[in-house]
Amino acid sequence: MSADTPQAYDDLLEAYRRVSNLESAVGVLSWDQQVTMPDGGAPARSRQLSTLSGLRHELLTDDEVADALDAAAEADLNDEQQAVVREIRREHERAAAVPRELIEQISAKSSEALEVWESAKAESDFSQFAPILEELVELRREYAAEIDPDRDPYAVLFEEYEPYLGLETAEEVLEQLREELVPLIDAVGDSDVTLPDPFADGTYSEQAQEELSREILTDLGYDWERGRLDTSSHPFTSGNQFDCRVTTRFLEDDPLSALTATIHEFGHAFYSLGLPQEEYGTPLGSSRNLSVHESQSRLWENHVGRSRPFWELIEEDVRGAFDGLEDVDGEAFYRAANRVYDDNLIRVDADELTYHMHIVVRFEIERDLVNGDLDVEDVPEVWNDKYEQYLGVRPENDAEGALQDIHWSHGNFGYFPTYTLGSVMAAQLYAAAEDDLGDLDEAIHEGEFEDLQTWLRENVHRHGARYTTDELVELATGESYTADYFLDYVTEKYSELYEL
Incomplete structure (x- = not known):
């Protein structure tokens, strides 16, 4: 003492x-x-x-x-x-x-x-x-x-995962994204541009995917002395600043799924491993909440892992890992990693735009379940109807429909909105980091992540749960929490990709 x-x-x-x-x-x-x-x-x-x-x-x-x-x-x-x-x-x-x-x-x-x-x-x-x-x-x-x-019981449960922004803020953000992303998704669908899919006709061994995942985790700076990579039915991260483990899953016909999932989980782990060690076991050594946690995973997955300079950085590694890709360059890989799949049924494989429609479906269903407005037995039909309404595609079976996520089996109701809240926060944090550090594209292209990592350590990780969510965002960015940066980011990015 x-x-x-x-x-x-x-x-x-x-x-x-x-x-x-x-x-x-x-x-x-x-x-x-x-x-x-x-x-x-x-x-x-x-x-x-x-x-x-x-x-x-x-x-x-x-x-x-x-x-x-x-x-x-x-x-x-x-x-x-x-x-x-x-x-x-x-x-x-x-x-x-x-x-x-x-x-x-x-x-x-x-x-x-x-x-x-x-x-x-x-x-x-x-x-x-x-x-x-x-x-x-x-x-x-x-x-x-x-x-x-x-x-409202759902509001009470939501506060288990995001205690400070409030359900009203989550509803407002989801509504704003639904209103502004749907026209953008429609414009992408109407575009004459077809992005490449170099992985479409191949099969890729689990061993090769795992070796590449480990290599990329090492390049990103994952601390193997305090972590490990395993496989699970649903990718997740578990641990603290002394021991933080990530899992991923491998699909033989879609190596992009494992790569993006692994980078996503790296973001979670990097946050946990960056919490103050001397404060372990106290709120100052704990993550703020799941919205902030998701901001870290989505920042690394999307703003780094789906960026053009990142794919130019790893293109040789990808070509070396898999057969049949000898003539594919970094630009083609980048475009492939950012194809918009408006017919995609699986949330964890979704692109940055349609991803949030997946969250809207889950949010609306679990809110109605908890509030007693939907019977469990009706979930698959309602799920399928909402996918048809929001994404224009209907699941053919329960595995690709209402059973695809693990969260409800954990009893985690109120969790899903944090994915979108975190994505929004990630864009705001990344913009603030670039304001302080300058354009990060060159550093990413050279595999130099230290400046960004230090910025995140200083502005997010070291504070633990000292600040409320809105206080932490304002301290890090100088502004209140807003979806504007995310909407500007995806509009600029996908307008360029699809020549809108």
Whole structure:
């Protein structure tokens, strides 16, 4: 304890670090379940995760934390310490409103649902998943009602992932993008320009894709001493500033899918690995929230990984990794990586424009599910109808429709809007970085990412959860959170690509 740090504050941190350590342990077990656990391990893992989640809830809501929060509120704290107390109090008060039994039920049911979802997706049969999804929806409704029975339950759940921008902001951004992107997507569809697809007729081994993914992660600066790459049914990142692991998936007919997914997950990992090590286990050593997390993954995936200079940088590596691409240059790869697929059914493979229509579909469906305006059994039909409405294409089966995402099997309702909020934030952050550093194209072309990485470390990562989302954006960019930069970015980029 520092001589000038109030005892009450140190007591609070000591108690909260135990909570954080349990959360990290849950994360490792969850990673293992999705990556290395044998198929038969699910029943035991469900109980393990349920017990740990219950213990974490018990520690977080313990009188020791409540007393330490009250004492810290009376202490003379600096701005950083006050932010820590704010974040712990918010988490404590939400947790204290929910019975431990309900937390354990949600954890156990989510662990069980993961296995059911994977089987249902493999067999393209939503009816297998529907009963347990209905249970998860009901459990999450109960959870929201325990926190605040008088509010929109979906708004309460949304705040699990983005506590400060608010559901109203998410709705406004999604509506703005729906209004402004649809005409742009239509214009692209009407364009006479056809972008190249050099990967269309080939097959690409998992080994070759993995070797290239590892090479690109190394080039981007992934710290292999604190991370690893594995495969999973749905790409994800898990960990903290000491141990942050990424996964991807490989499709033999579409190596772009693995490349973009791997770079996306690198963005998540780079953020987590950049959090202050000395603040591990406290809000100052934790990511701000999922909107900010998604801003980092989408920045690296799109503003770097889909840029012309990046594909010029890696073109030799790509040609060397795969047969049949000897005559393809960086410009063709760049254009291929940015083809607009308005007939694409899969969110994780979507281009930058249509991606957000995928989010709108999920947002509208899960909001109606949670609010009781949609029955689980009707999800596939409504899903397919909305895809036809927003993208002009209809899924032929459940695997490419309502079963394609893993999130609902985790009980994560309210998560999907953060993908769009993060994409919007990424464009604003990248524009601010270029204002400070100058045009980054040349640096990317030379494989020099240090200046951008340092800028992100200084303006985003080092702050942890000290600032609210809107405060962090304004501090980093000098402006309030806005979708204008994203819309300007995609309009300029795709107008040039498709000669609009």
